[in-house]
Amino acid sequence: MSALSARHVWTYRALFMAVSLVLITLKLLPLNLASSGVPGPDLLVLLAFAWIVRQPAVVPLGVLLAVFLLADFLFMRPPGLWTVLTILASESLRRRRLTMTEFPFLVEWGAVAVAIMGMVLLNRSALWILLVDLDPLGLTLAHAIVTIAIYPVVVVISKYLFGLRKLGPAELEAL
Amino acid sequence: MARDSYDGTYARPVRRLLLAVLILFLLSLVLLWRIDNPRVERIRAAIVDRYVPNMEWVMAPVTGIARMAEDFQSYRRLFEQNQELRRELQQMRAWREAALQLEQENARLLDLNRVQLDPELTFVTGIVLADSGSPFRRSVLLNVGARDGILDGWATMDGLGVVGRISGVGQRTSRVLLLTDAASRIPVTILPSGQQALMLGDNSATPMLDFVEDPQDVAAGDRIITSGDGGLFPPGLLVGQVVFTSDQRMRARMAADLQRLNFLRVMRSHPGTTLDDPAGLIGPPWPPAGMRVDDDGALVPADAARAEAPEDPDATP
Numbered sequence: 001m002s003a004l005s006a007r008h009v010w011t012y013r014a015l016f017m018a019v020s021l022v023l024i025t026l027k028l029l030p031l032n033l034a035s036s037g038v039p040g041p042d043l044l045v046l047l048a049f050a051w052i053v054r055q056p057a058v059v060p061l062g063v064l065l066a067v068f069l070l071a072d073f074l075f076m077r078p079p080g081l082w083t084v085l086t087i088l089a090s091e092s093l094r095r096r097r098l099t100m101t102e103f104p105f106l107v108e109w110g111a112v113a114v115a116i117m118g119m120v121l122l123n124r125s126a127l128w129i130l131l132v133d134l135d136p137l138g139l140t141l142a143h144a145i146v147t148i149a150i151y152p153v154v155v156v157i158s159k160y161l162f163g164l165r166k167l168g169p170a171e172l173e174a175l
Numbered sequence: 176m177a178r179d180s181y182d183g184t185y186a187r188p189v190r191r192l193l194l195a196v197l198i199l200f201l202l203s204l205v206l207l208w209r210i211d212n213p214r215v216e217r218i219r220a221a222i223v224d225r226y227v228p229n230m231e232w233v234m235a236p237v238t239g240i241a242r243m244a245e246d247f248q249s250y251r252r253l254f255e256q257n258q259e260l261r262r263e264l265q266q267m268r269a270w271r272e273a274a275l276q277l278e279q280e281n282a283r284l285l286d287l288n289r290v291q292l293d294p295e296l297t298f299v300t301g302i303v304l305a306d307s308g309s310p311f312r313r314s315v316l317l318n319v320g321a322r323d324g325i326l327d328g329w330a331t332m333d334g335l336g337v338v339g340r341i342s343g344v345g346q347r348t349s350r351v352l353l354l355t356d357a358a359s360r361i362p363v364t365i366l367p368s369g370q371q372a373l374m375l376g377d378n379s380a381t382p383m384l385d386f387v388e389d390p391q392d393v394a395a396g397d398r399i400i401t402s403g404d405g406g407l408f409p410p411g412l413l414v415g416q417v418v419f420t421s422d423q424r425m426r427a428r429m430a431a432d433l434q435r436l437n438f439l440r441v442m443r444s445h446p447g448t449t450l451d452d453p454a455g456l457i458g459p460p461w462p463p464a465g466m467r468v469d470d471d472g473a474l475v476p477a478d479a480a481r482a483e484a485p486e487d488p489d490a491t492p
Binding site for chain 2: 025026028029039040061065069070073074075076077078079080081083084087088091126130132133135136139140143
């Protein structure tokens with residue numbers, strides 16, 4: 001099955017939705033209620049970014065919108081804000097994807113790190129402008145750093161478990 | 176860029192337009208949330224109401240297995256635990272004796288004083304369905320909601336102590352804002368000194384105690400109960416104990432076990448009567464016995480009013 005065939009793309013779209021819903025559900029489980037300390041990574045964002053860089057057609061705009069808006073509503077976040085930031089960052093990654101395919105993984109990681117940091121800071125400043133109660137700065141930064149640090153793991157899992165390989169420039173040009 | 180030609184000549188502008196519209200829509204959603212918060216929160220409650228109970232059949236086994244795994248880890252130190260429990264049991268026997276005696280004494284004293292306890296404090300029990308899913312929010316979702324008569328603001332306890340209060344009620348679910356959440360502030364009383372204080376959640380396991388009148392009077396280990404100020408909570412519910420951190424800040428160790436919230440009691444509290452009229456004159460009953468106020472506002476003997484108030488025994492000596 002070619003990486004560009006319609007069947008392949010739709011299979012992976014469904015897979016993305018399914019994995020996202022599972023992640024949302026897992027996060028909602030009442031398991032570690034009292035755990036404070038280092039907040040866990042935002043796996044949804046990582047999954048979206050890793051897959052966009054690998055095969056952009058697999059994560060279309062509509063799917064991103066649906067998944068993240070649902071997450072915003074369920075996770076008690078301001079609805080729409082994190083979705084906007086994710087969509088903006090994913091668009092910028094989509095546009096810069098070609099340079100990433102030619103350079104080693106570190107460049108991709110750096111781009112994702114910049115995107116996530118930007119999202120977190122923009123999120124914080126938007127909340128500040130809207131006069132919403134802010135979370136502690138240290139926790140927010142720790143959250144961003146943990147998220148960035150987990151990115152390679154998400155990439156490895158998408159590559160070897162889900163078989164999502166990176167499309168080279170030649171294949172992209174062929175379409 | 177020649178390389179990006181795969182996007183198609185027509186698809187690109189359309190896509191860009193779509194993106195702009197989408198972003199505007201989302202930003203206006205955020206603004207709407209900020210401006211008309213109650214309405215958007217109602218939408219949120221409706222969405223949670225639809226999504227969360229549907230995934231209960233997934234959650235029940237996963238949660239169960241995870242809890243079993245947690246318990247299984249503790250099997251490894253079964254022996255030590257056993258010893259520990261025996262020791263604690265020994266202590267508890269002594270305490271039980273003391274508690275029984277105190278209970279009897281308390282009953283006697285209450286009887287002497289004819290204290291009116293609030294008889295209307297009943298509760299609804301709910302099961303914890305989900306937590307907030309965010310590292311910055313401390314709240315849980317219960318499987319009881321508006322159809323069970325839950326109202327916003329009611330206190331919620333586990334078996335022992337206060338856990339939080341209801342904030343957000345859907346048809347079948349309701350959200351409990353835990354006392355550890357950064358948005359939680361409740362008025363408390365510290366016993367035995369009777370100091371009033373405010374308990375401020377700050378996202379850590381031990382909320383802060385602030386606005387204490389006389390901090391010297393408070394010792395570590397003092398009991399904290401809700402004070403009922405402002406009509407927020409019913410008074411006298413156990414919250415926890417005072418602890419002092421290394422920097423001499425006063426904090427509360429909660430009596431409720433936030434690590435394992437499973438069943439929660441929502442305390443049905445009724446709005447009590449409030450004293451909100453500050454300027455009433457306090458004095459003897461007016462008009463005095465045997466007199467009445469006539470139409471001009473002057474005091475006259477009540478004889479003339481016998482026809483209107485024949486039941487007054489003091490009117491005629």
